[in-house]
Amino acid sequence: MAYLDHAATTPMLDEALEAYVATAREVGNASSLHASGRRARRRVEESRERVAAALGARPSEVIFTGGGTESDNLAVKGISWARRAVDAGRIRVISSAVEHHAVLDAVEWLERHEGAEVGWLPVDGAGRLHPEALRTELAEHGDRAALVTAMWANNEVGTIQRIGELAAVAAEYGVPFHTDAIQAVGQVPVDFAASGVAALTVTGHKLGGPVGVGALLLGREVAAVPLLHGGGQERDVRSGTLDAAGIVAFAVAVEAAVKGQQEYAAGLAALRDDLVRRVRQAVPEVVLNGDPTDRLPGNAHFSFPGCEGDALLLLLDAQGIACSTGSACSAGVAQPSHVLLAMGADDDRARSSLRFSLGHTSTTADVDALIAALPGAVDRARRAAAPRTPR
Amino acid sequence: MRVLAAMSGGVDSAVAAARAVQAGHDVTGVHLALARNPQTYRTGARGCCTLEDSRDARRAADVLGIPFYVWDMADRFHADVVDDFVAEYAAGRTPNPCLRCNEKIKFAAVLDRAVALGFDAVVTGHHARLGPDGLLRRSVDEAKDQSYVLAVLTREQLDRSIFPLGDSTKAQVRQEAAERGLAVADKPDSHDICFIADGDTRGFLAQRLGETPGDVVDATTGAVVGQHAGAYAYTVGQRRGLHLDRPAPDGRPRYVLSITPKTNTVTVGPAEALEVSTVRATRPLWTGGPRPDGPIECEVQLRAHGVVVPAAVTVDGDTLHAELRRPVRGVAAGQAIVAYRPDPAGDVVLGSATITG
Numbered sequence: 001m002a003y004l005d006h007a008a009t010t011p012m013l014d015e016a017l018e019a020y021v022a023t024a025r026e027v028g029n030a031s032s033l034h035a036s037g038r039r040a041r042r043r044v045e046e047s048r049e050r051v052a053a054a055l056g057a058r059p060s061e062v063i064f065t066g067g068g069t070e071s072d073n074l075a076v077k078g079i080s081w082a083r084r085a086v087d088a089g090r091i092r093v094i095s096s097a098v099e100h101h102a103v104l105d106a107v108e109w110l111e112r113h114e115g116a117e118v119g120w121l122p123v124d125g126a127g128r129l130h131p132e133a134l135r136t137e138l139a140e141h142g143d144r145a146a147l148v149t150a151m152w153a154n155n156e157v158g159t160i161q162r163i164g165e166l167a168a169v170a171a172e173y174g175v176p177f178h179t180d181a182i183q184a185v186g187q188v189p190v191d192f193a194a195s196g197v198a199a200l201t202v203t204g205h206k207l208g209g210p211v212g213v214g215a216l217l218l219g220r221e222v223a224a225v226p227l228l229h230g231g232g233q234e235r236d237v238r239s240g241t242l243d244a245a246g247i248v249a250f251a252v253a254v255e256a257a258v259k260g261q262q263e264y265a266a267g268l269a270a271l272r273d274d275l276v277r278r279v280r281q282a283v284p285e286v287v288l289n290g291d292p293t294d295r296l297p298g299n300a301h302f303s304f305p306g307c308e309g310d311a312l313l314l315l316l317d318a319q320g321i322a323c324s325t326g327s328a329c330s331a332g333v334a335q336p337s338h339v340l341l342a343m344g345a346d347d348d349r350a351r352s353s354l355r356f357s358l359g360h361t362s363t364t365a366d367v368d369a370l371i372a373a374l375p376g377a378v379d380r381a382r383r384a385a386a387p388r389t390p391r
Numbered sequence: 392m393r394v395l396a397a398m399s400g401g402v403d404s405a406v407a408a409a410r411a412v413q414a415g416h417d418v419t420g421v422h423l424a425l426a427r428n429p430q431t432y433r434t435g436a437r438g439c440c441t442l443e444d445s446r447d448a449r450r451a452a453d454v455l456g457i458p459f460y461v462w463d464m465a466d467r468f469h470a471d472v473v474d475d476f477v478a479e480y481a482a483g484r485t486p487n488p489c490l491r492c493n494e495k496i497k498f499a500a501v502l503d504r505a506v507a508l509g510f511d512a513v514v515t516g517h518h519a520r521l522g523p524d525g526l527l528r529r530s531v532d533e534a535k536d537q538s539y540v541l542a543v544l545t546r547e548q549l550d551r552s553i554f555p556l557g558d559s560t561k562a563q564v565r566q567e568a569a570e571r572g573l574a575v576a577d578k579p580d581s582h583d584i585c586f587i588a589d590g591d592t593r594g595f596l597a598q599r600l601g602e603t604p605g606d607v608v609d610a611t612t613g614a615v616v617g618q619h620a621g622a623y624a625y626t627v628g629q630r631r632g633l634h635l636d637r638p639a640p641d642g643r644p645r646y647v648l649s650i651t652p653k654t655n656t657v658t659v660g661p662a663e664a665l666e667v668s669t670v671r672a673t674r675p676l677w678t679g680g681p682r683p684d685g686p687i688e689c690e691v692q693l694r695a696h697g698v699v700v701p702a703a704v705t706v707d708g709d710t711l712h713a714e715l716r717r718p719v720r721g722v723a724a725g726q727a728i729v730a731y732r733p734d735p736a737g738d739v740v741l742g743s744a745t746i747t748g
Contacts, residue, residue, distance in 0.1 A: 315509070318419070384507035
């Protein structure tokens with residue numbers, strides 16, 4: 001079995017799993033006043049400090065959440081609501097068409113249900129945002145802008161954005177900037193304070209932690225209206241009993257991922273470059289999508305002309321190779337990737353794409369297995385897509 | 392064999408897939424997404440392509456331990472089945488969309504894709520028998536028999552099809568599903584037309600074809616006896632919903648005898664005028680043996696779950712002609728005539744054609 005879908009989720013690190021199990025054995029609600037509660041609270045607060053230190057934030061800026069989707073929703077909706085509460089004219093949300101659905105759908109929800117305006121920033125053929133485009137947008141609409149949200153690195157095609165430059169432009173206009181850094185943390189250097197962003201999403205299961213826990217780093221001066229009301233456990237912005245075991249394991253994973261990032265990324269990129277080179281050899285007409293150099297070290301994203309991505313996935317899956325077609329709707333129907341369409345790809349190129357993503361358990365043997373299976377699969381997928389004579 | 396099991400989310404296709412696994416095949420489950428917007432199609436137990444059905448199919452595949460995917464066939468389904476359905480009604484004929492779906496989607500688009508991807512056959516939960524002799528036969532469960540809607544399959548299509556349920560009754564299938572721990576064991580049967588959400592065919596057609604008022608004419612007197620909002624909404628043999636202004640002179644009920652799209656006229660008359668002894672049909676297909684060169688005595692069925700009557704059938708070029716030994720009421724153009732050879736091991740489908748008159 002060759003698991004080439006680490007961008008979907010990656011195996012937990014041993015130390016994170018051990019920390020999870022050890023903490024889960026202990027009873028205690030971090031909000032309780034007795035000894036068990038204090039012990040749980042201590043674990044949570046130590047974890048908060050570790051996450052903050054690893055990502056260049058203050059501990060008070062770490063808001064633990066139930067994962068990336070919640071963090072994105074809290075940032076997009078919460079900050080927009082807070083800005084609008086202070087100034088009713090701040091109704092514009094600025095975003096890009098290549099965002100993950102957790103951001104995209106939250107933005108569209110605000111547009112549909114709360115009368116928000118949306119400024120969509122264009123991307124180029126490699127999926128890159130350009131600071132000048134943001135400047136133009138803000139020069140025209142800055143006085144109505146509630147929030148800018150743009151991902152640090154794209155989950156599908158792997159393109160890395162110049163987040164520091166984009167955040168600086170937003171800062172000139174005094175508009176808070178949120179970034180979804182889910183794919184970035186552990187693969188590229190991420191420093192919350194140095195980046196100048198107001199809010200940053202990170203999640204556990206993409207970097208060796210558990211599913212269902214993540215954080216929103218939220219600048220101390222940035223207000224957000226809560227999505228979840230209740231005990232107000234996290235800075236009164238997020239309620240819900242703290243998941244001490246998940247948070248501890250998350251912190252262990254974040255710390256490990258950030259500490260080893262440089263060496264890890266170099267090794268990963270070398271393996272990925274090998275994969276790209278060999279895929280090109282095996283299927284010469286393949287198109288590599290995304291930025292050729294400024295991309296996540298674990299990401300390889302291709303279009304296979306004449307094939308349908310979902311047919312290729314089925315054929316590779318049958319040979320024990322796990323990869324992804326990108327976005328899927330709730331029924332599991334393969335949709336042409338909105339990211340590729342935003343990059344100017346036509347429907348065919350968007351439908352013919354597959355993502356291979358490497359992670360900490362990936363080996364040359366995984367790439368070997370892919371290369372052994374790929375030419376035959378491409379051949380078959382092409383035949384399956386060929387137009388047939390009508391009966 | 393590597394086989395692709397089409398899984399609708401219902402009990403039949405789940406058990407069919409289970410039997411294929413048990414028979415030792417390498418089975419992959421596929422659910423067909425047929426609705427462009429799943430919410431607009433029937434929801435829940437009665438449908439064939441809703442999110443709930445997709446989840447039920449996925450869950451059944453989980454229980455069987457087979458790979459499972461969703462194939463998007465919405466555009467093909469819309470063009471080949473839904474648009475065809477509307478066009479047929481507009482032309483004054485009465486289509487059978489399930490039959491068309493088998494002919495164009497399940498055993499064409501899906502089968503072709505499956506074969507291209509390296510599968511040897513498609514498995515479905517249809518109630519019909521298809522044995523090693525390659526002959527398509529009625530199910531042992533005559534009430535659930537679906538050989539009629541499969542009779543449009545060509546030799547090539549049949550050769551790549553597996554129907555594991557033909558020797559079982561529906562009750563046995565449900566029982567087996569329960570024993571296998573399949574949650575769909577007691578899911579109600581699907582019926583009616585999956586793409587008409589509320590079951591209102593007339594409303595569905597009116598939305599697409601618009602209202603085109605016209606006359607309802609009595610066949611015997613030639614008198615206009617009522618008005619209709621669109622001739623397409625009627626089907627031969629229909630009695631209800633005629634809303635006639637005047638009772639028939641003899642006081643007996645009247646039925647739709649014919650629909651004439653050209654003049655937008657619906658012609659009505661007494662029940663006996665519906666009786667037909669000769670049926671003409673086009674596009675004949677003969678899979679139950681060599682194509683006959685003269686008239687042959689067999690049985691014919693003229694609509695799904697319709698009566699079966701003896702007939703002499705002649706196939707000549709692109710037409711099929713049947714002399715019914717007993718008159719039949721309510722024969723509608725657009726439906727299929729299916730010829731069967733009676734057989735104690737299950738009546739054999741000989742051939743089929745599309746009724747023209």
